[in-house]
Amino acid sequence: MVLKELQNIFHIELDAIYGQHEVDSLFYLCTEYYLNIARIQLTLEPELAITKPETETFFKALEHLKQQQPIQYLLGETEFYGLPFKVNENVLIPRPETEELVDLIIKGHSQQNKVSKLKILDIGTGSGCIAISLVKNLPNAKVYALDISKEALKVAKQNAKLNNVEITFIEANIIEVAENSSLWEDVASREKGFLFDVIVSNPPYVRNLEKQEIKPNVLDNEPHLALFVDDDNPLVFYKAITDFAINNLKPKGHLYFEINQYLGEDTKQLLVDAKFKDVELLKDLNGNDRMLKGEKI
Numbered sequence: 001m002v003l004k005e006l007q008n009i010f011h012i013e014l015d016a017i018y019g020q021h022e023v024d025s026l027f028y029l030c031t032e033y034y035l036n037i038a039r040i041q042l043t044l045e046p047e048l049a050i051t052k053p054e055t056e057t058f059f060k061a062l063e064h065l066k067q068q069q070p071i072q073y074l075l076g077e078t079e080f081y082g083l084p085f086k087v088n089e090n091v092l093i094p095r096p097e098t099e100e101l102v103d104l105i106i107k108g109h110s111q112q113n114k115v116s117k118l119k120i121l122d123i124g125t126g127s128g129c130i131a132i133s134l135v136k137n138l139p140n141a142k143v144y145a146l147d148i149s150k151e152a153l154k155v156a157k158q159n160a161k162l163n164n165v166e167i168t169f170i171e172a173n174i175i176e177v178a179e180n181s182s183l184w185e186d187v188a189s190r191e192k193g194f195l196f197d198v199i200v201s202n203p204p205y206v207r208n209l210e211k212q213e214i215k216p217n218v219l220d221n222e223p224h225l226a227l228f229v230d231d232d233n234p235l236v237f238y239k240a241i242t243d244f245a246i247n248n249l250k251p252k253g254h255l256y257f258e259i260n261q262y263l264g265e266d267t268k269q270l271l272v273d274a275k276f277k278d279v280e281l282l283k284d285l286n287g288n289d290r291m292l293k294g295e296k297i
Contacts, residue, residue, distance in 0.1 A: 001055045003031065003048050014065055026071050030061050033075045068217040081133040085159050090151035091127040092226045097284045098202055101258050101291050102133045104282070105200060108254070108293075112197070113138040119194075121146065121248075123174050123201040123241055126226055128156030128167065130200060135165045144196075146170040149225065174203075178240035181247065195250045202258035203237035204229050210262075234260065238267050242274050249296040257292040264289030 276294030
């Protein structure tokens with residue numbers, strides 16, 4: 001079958017769901033993944049044809065896309081901050097907004113990283129995208145990554161190996177750890193001087209009342225454990241992590257969050273009440289309150 005004809009079928013079946021531009025992107029991702037054929041090659045060779053088994057693979061992918069399964073789960077991989085990552089239904093698909101958070105940390109600590117070995121903790125690591133991107137770009141840093149999900153940690157460990165980095169992974173419930181310091185002491189006892197220069201987290205922050213804003217491809221596929229919080233206590237993870245940071249950041253250490261855009265001021269107040277200084281609420285490229293940072297006194 002000629003690939004251009006197959007591309008037209010993708011548009012006929014998917015344009016109403018995704019829009020023409022997005023369907024082109026999905027198709028080119030498939031050609032690169034399944035055939036190792038770049039977009040430019042299709043432009044230069046409009047009559048390029050593929051075999052029947054290859055065509056069947058595309059039609060299977062098309063059926064999954066019609067059911068709004070994320071292309072990243074379908075292909076089992078994605079890119080984040082210029083690095084490759086494996087993903088599956090046990091981890092969130094990394095977002096561009098989270099790249100902005102990573103960039104903020106790298107720019108804020110590159111100079112410090114040159115003169116001292118930073119200790120960084122990523123809480124709720126999921127695929128490991130934050131932790132791995134940080135250690136890749138702050139090569140002197142010692143990075144730890146914590147998650148409650150054993151399955152998510154399996155993916156994160158695969159991604160650390162894929163990107164050739166060393167990270168210490170910790171399976172723990174941060175809410176329990178924040179409430180019971182002895183749980184953390186069991187971990188900390190294995191490390192010397194176990195205080196952090198940086199703690200970062202992109203915890204669950206979408207309230208159940210906001211589910212109607214979530215697209216079906218996310219709502220029906222990505223892990224709710226990593227997405228949603230109860231409406232009556234939406235800052236439960238931020239409170240726990242802030243309490244944990246008070247005891248586990250070095251003096252002048254920094255706490256970074258990705259946040260719910262509707263709860264920016266409320267989340268900021270948590271850090272103010274906890275006596276952090278230079279607390280800043282920052283917007284993402286779309287103009288939404290998305291990042292929060294503060295310094296421990």
